[in-house]
Amino acid sequence: MSKLQAKHCNQTPHPTDRDDLLKRLSIVDFMLLDLGLYLNSMPHCTHGLALHNKVSVDAAALRKQYEEKFGPLRMECENNGDDWQWTKSPWPWEAGANFKMD
Amino acid sequence: MWIYEKKLQFPVKISKSNPRAAKIIITQYGGPDGELAAAIRYLSQRFTMVTDKAKGILNDIGTEELAHLEMVGAMVTQLTQGASAADMRAAGLDPYYADHGTAIYPQSAAGIPWTAANIQSKGDPITDLYENMAAEQKARSTYEYLLDLIDDPDVREPIKFLRQREVVHFQRFGECLAEVEDYLGQRRHFYKKV
Numbered sequence: 001m002s003k004l005q006a007k008h009c010n011q012t013p014h015p016t017d018r019d020d021l022l023k024r025l026s027i028v029d030f031m032l033l034d035l036g037l038y039l040n041s042m043p044h045c046t047h048g049l050a051l052h053n054k055v056s057v058d059a060a061a062l063r064k065q066y067e068e069k070f071g072p073l074r075m076e077c078e079n080n081g082d083d084w085q086w087t088k089s090p091w092p093w094e095a096g097a098n099f100k101m102d
Numbered sequence: 103m104w105i106y107e108k109k110l111q112f113p114v115k116i117s118k119s120n121p122r123a124a125k126i127i128i129t130q131y132g133g134p135d136g137e138l139a140a141a142i143r144y145l146s147q148r149f150t151m152v153t154d155k156a157k158g159i160l161n162d163i164g165t166e167e168l169a170h171l172e173m174v175g176a177m178v179t180q181l182t183q184g185a186s187a188a189d190m191r192a193a194g195l196d197p198y199y200a201d202h203g204t205a206i207y208p209q210s211a212a213g214i215p216w217t218a219a220n221i222q223s224k225g226d227p228i229t230d231l232y233e234n235m236a237a238e239q240k241a242r243s244t245y246e247y248l249l250d251l252i253d254d255p256d257v258r259e260p261i262k263f264l265r266q267r268e269v270v271h272f273q274r275f276g277e278c279l280a281e282v283e284d285y286l287g288q289r290r291h292f293y294k295k296v
Contacts, residue, residue, distance in 0.1 A: 022109060030111065033166065034270065040158045041277040073108045089108065093176035095183070098113035101259050 019099035021066045026099075028059040104165070111169040112263040116180040116256040121193035123252050124181035125211065130248070130264070131174045132208025132216035135240040137264075141167035143221040143237060147230045153285050156227065159278045160234075163271050170264055175206045177260060228286070231279040235272055242268035 035052050042048060067077055071089040079085055090097035130136045144164030151157045182190070182204045190199040197213065208216035222233050245265035252258055 026109065026111075026113070037159065037162055037270065037274050040155060040162060041274055043155070074105055076105065092108055092110045093114070093172065093179055095115050095117070095180050098110060098115040100115055101113055
C-alpha cells in the first residue's frame with residue numbers, strides 16, 4: 001500500500017457495523033417521511049401507497065435489528081439489560097454518533 | 103405529542119472545527135428564515151388550518167423542521183468543538199462568547215436573538231400558505247448563501263440536504279394552497295395569471 005493510500009485509510013476509517021445499519025435505517029426512514037409528505041398531498045397515488053407499505057416493513061425490521069444490537073432509538077422501546085440503556089449510546093448531535101456520507 | 107428518536111435526520115459529522123462557519127450557520131438555528139422560525143410558524147398555523155390534508159402538511163413539515171433545527175444545532179456544536187476563547191475571537195465570535203460561551207443560542211448571523219416577529223400566523227389559510235411558500239424560498243436562499251461561503255464538504259453536505267428540503271416543502275405547500283383554494287371556492291390571485 002502506498003503512503004498516500006495509507007494516509008487516506010487513516011482519514012476515513014472503515015465504517016462500523018453500527019454506521020452501516022444506521023445509514024440503512026436513515027435511508028428508509030427518510031423515504032418514509034418524504035413519501036408521507038407526498039401522500040398527504042396525493043392520497044390516491046397507488047404507486048406511492050404501495051411503496052410506503054413496502055418501505056415501512058423494511059424500516060421496522062431495520063429499526064428492530066439496530067435497537068437489538070446498538071441500543072434504543074426511542075425511550076419507549078423495550079430495555080435489554082440490567083440497567084437503563086437509553087442514555088448510554090452517544091447523542092445524535094455528537095460527531096461520533098453519525099456515519100460518514102459517501 | 104411527539105416521540106423523540108435518537109438519531110439525526112441526515113448525518114452531521116464534521117472533522118474540522120471552524121468557528122467562522124459556525125458564526126454564519128447559527129442563522130439557520132435562530133435567524134429570521136431559520137428552522138426554529140419554520141417549526142413554530144407551521145406548528146402554530148395548523149390550529150386554524152381548514153382542511154385535513156392541509157393540517158397534515160403543516161403538522162408534518164413543522165415536525166420535520168424540528169429535526170432540521172437539531173441538525174443545525176449539531177453543526178454549530180461540532181464547528182465550535184474545542185475552540186478556545188482566542189479561536190472564538192479570531193472568528194469574530196467574541197461578543198457571542200461573552201454572552202453564551204460555546205453554547206447554542208437562537209440568533210441570526212448578525213447576532214439578533216430569535217423573535218416571534220420573524221413569523222406570522224394569520225388565521226387566513228390562504229395568507230398563511232403564501233407566507234410559508236415565501237418562507238421556504240427565503241430559507242433556500244439562505245442555504246445557498248451559506249454554500250457560497252463554505253468550502254468544507256463535511257459542512258456542505260448537510261447544508262445541501264437542508265436546501266433540498268426547502269424545495270420539497272415549497273412544492274408541498276403549493277399543492278396545499280391549490281387544495282385550500284378549491285375548498286374555499288375562491289381564487290385569490292391578485293396578479294394576472296398567464
